[in-house]
Amino acid sequence: MIPEEHTVPFATDGLVYHRDPPPGTREHWILVDGPSVVTGRDGTLLSDPAACRTVLADDPDRFMIGYDPRGSWCAVPISGSVLLPDGYARTHLRSLYGVIPDDLLGIASRAVALSRFFHTHRFCGICGAEMNRKEDEIATLCPSCGHIGYPVINPVVIVCIRQGDRILLARSPRFLPAVYGVIAGFVEAGETLEQAVAREVAEEVGIAIDTIRYRCSQPWPFPHSLMVGFTASYAGGSIRIDPNEIGEAGWYSYESLPTLPAAGSITRILIDLVVEEISRDTKS
Ligand SMILES: [Zn+2]
Structure with missing residues (x-):
């Protein structure tokens, strides 16, 4: 799990939903x-x-x-x-x-x-009637057919891949030109998170990975994702990018990384974790 010094921005901790908070609640x-x-x-x-x-x-x-x-x-x-x-x-x-x-x-x-x-979610996906907010939980309720709608959360896997003392970094065609990140993508219906990680990496950069290990997660309300963060090890193949998804990708020494996303994103948390691990392995 993530070390104590890393916090996970955008995570809501300690809020409980009550239909009726105690009287006098501020x-x-x-x-x-x-x-x-x-x-x-x-x-x-x-x-x-x-x-x-x-x-x-x-x-x-x-x-x-x-x-x-x-x-x-x-x-x-x-x-x-x-x-x-x-x-x-x-x-x-x-x-x-x-x-x-x-x-x-x-x-x-x-x-x-x-x-x-x-x-x-203002209208029912079943019958088209206008939805009401459900009172006893955070959801919508159709007054006509009884359909209940729950908040949408889309899982996205994101993975930082290591090969010896190098890290695979990629630049999205959509990112600022000089900022590099790691491989990420939406989980598809029927997949496990680990399968999604391996598929996204194969699709976007053409390599095989193993030792896929869950590390941390981050809610990402832009608009409704849950980023699920992994690390993995290189297991074979050479980089072959999907130009629709990736502008450029390569292996970078942990000591000379290009410009990374600012602190606060799970991308940066994962890269920092792997850099710390390589640094520890190199010294021991
Ligand atoms: Zn309905």
Whole structure:
């Protein structure tokens, strides 16, 4: 598992869903617009309902996302047409990493993920009726046919591959030109996570791997993924990239790596883990 010094940004820890929080429970609001949340004049998350009301004209539609010792937390979806006062901003969640405490970032991430779920599940997939929010759990309920919809979470495998003291890094055609990452892809129906890892690596860079080992995971609410992180060892073949998925890929010495994604992503957590392991093996 991941060493203690690594935290996993965007993870929501310790929130429990209660239909009816105890009376007198303090309410916190998080204003959500797409992948962004509203921040106040000090640049931090706006969560005091009184301050939120200065932004919103009416008592807004909101839903509870969980309860912790500080009180209950509600997501308040706002439309793009809501004008914010001077100094307030719609701030992308990713820009808040390292700016607000990780626990608040995790709560904001859940607010973003569930706002998207309710927004994209307004109608029943079976009969087309307008869905209601279910009261006893986080889900939607069709008043006509009884169909229940649960939040969508798409698993994505991501793997950092090692060959001796080198690491396989790849650049996506969609990434900033100079930033390198590792191989990742959506799990397909019927696959185990390990099978998905081996398939994605074979498809994207044409090599075989073994010693596929689960290391850590990270919720990635852009829009609704769960990144499942692995490490693996090179087992054969030479690099042959899929140009639709990969711009460039190669083996890099752990001592001279190209520009990597900033801290906060599971890509960086996995690369840092493997670098630490190679470094330890090299010294012993
Ligand atoms: Zn229905």
